[in-house]
Amino acid sequence: MAAIELTDLTKHYQQGKNVVRALDGVTLSIQSGEFVAVVGRSGSGKTTMLDLLGLLLRPTSGRILIDGVDTGTLGDGERATMRGERIGFIFQEFNLLPTLNAVENVMLPLRYRRRKDPDGRARALRLLEDVDLADRVEHRPAELSGGQAQRVAIARSLINNPALVLGDEPTGEVDSETSMQLLDLMRRMNTERGVTFVIVTHDLEVANRADRIIRLKDGRVASDEPIVASGGSRAGV
Numbered sequence: 001m002a003a004i005e006l007t008d009l010t011k012h013y014q015q016g017k018n019v020v021r022a023l024d025g026v027t028l029s030i031q032s033g034e035f036v037a038v039v040g041r042s043g044s045g046k047t048t049m050l051d052l053l054g055l056l057l058r059p060t061s062g063r064i065l066i067d068g069v070d071t072g073t074l075g076d077g078e079r080a081t082m083r084g085e086r087i088g089f090i091f092q093e094f095n096l097l098p099t100l101n102a103v104e105n106v107m108l109p110l111r112y113r114r115r116k117d118p119d120g121r122a123r124a125l126r127l128l129e130d131v132d133l134a135d136r137v138e139h140r141p142a143e144l145s146g147g148q149a150q151r152v153a154i155a156r157s158l159i160n161n162p163a164l165v166l167g168d169e170p171t172g173e174v175d176s177e178t179s180m181q182l183l184d185l186m187r188r189m190n191t192e193r194g195v196t197f198v199i200v201t202h203d204l205e206v207a208n209r210a211d212r213i214i215r216l217k218d219g220r221v222a223s224d225e226p227i228v229a230s231g232g233s234r235a236g237v
Ligand SMILES: Nc1ncnc2c1ncn2[C@@H]1O[C@H](COP(=O)(O)OP(=O)(O)OP(=O)(O)O)[C@@H](O)[C@H]1O
Pocket: 013, 015, 020, 021, 022, 023, 040, 041, 042, 043, 044, 045, 046, 047, 048, 049
């Protein structure tokens, strides 16, 4: 079963007399464990698609199945639960909180869970170790480098053991070497934990190391192609 199935998905905004077709009929499916890059020019609908996938927005029409569940039939509470339990976010709008240190930031999504989670802190510390920040646990965001802060954000996206992580430019705002390190890290989480990743990127070097590139144009899928691994450790994928 596909992890995600989008059927004729649209998101239209009424702007005065005009309709903005932010997403305009997207049909595609993403398999569990895939690492997908979404590319396209500014305004092509990338963030809109991620917001819909993350159940942060409701579509104008069309269907979003996540793990076989038709999310359109869910109420707001059920959508929030699904979001909290199954989806991790690396979004600029959900930046690290400046007053919290690294481990507190990683634990932030736990606050929105209904059930108490006594293992939360231990899990957060392990995740910080996984992203090679065991020695920066008590640092606040201003006391971290840009790449380190992004690694905290990646760790945070995984705190609830999600099946799916959505990233809107998760490697933006760092130099290209750091961006490759962040990509390697997400790739490791993808292969070791089987987490499905869908990330928006403007960086073709990043996109080319995904399993698949979906290119949006004017709210539609302009192309959707697998990346053929060119030797190295990914040969045969
Ligand atoms: N709330 C809204 N109301 C009206 N129009 C909107 C709204 N949100 C997005 N849009 C429009 O929908 C289109 C798609 O926006 P979206 O944010 O998905 O683009 P994007 O591909 O993420 O661009 P960027 O690369 O600049 O982040 C844009 O033309 C935008 O102006």
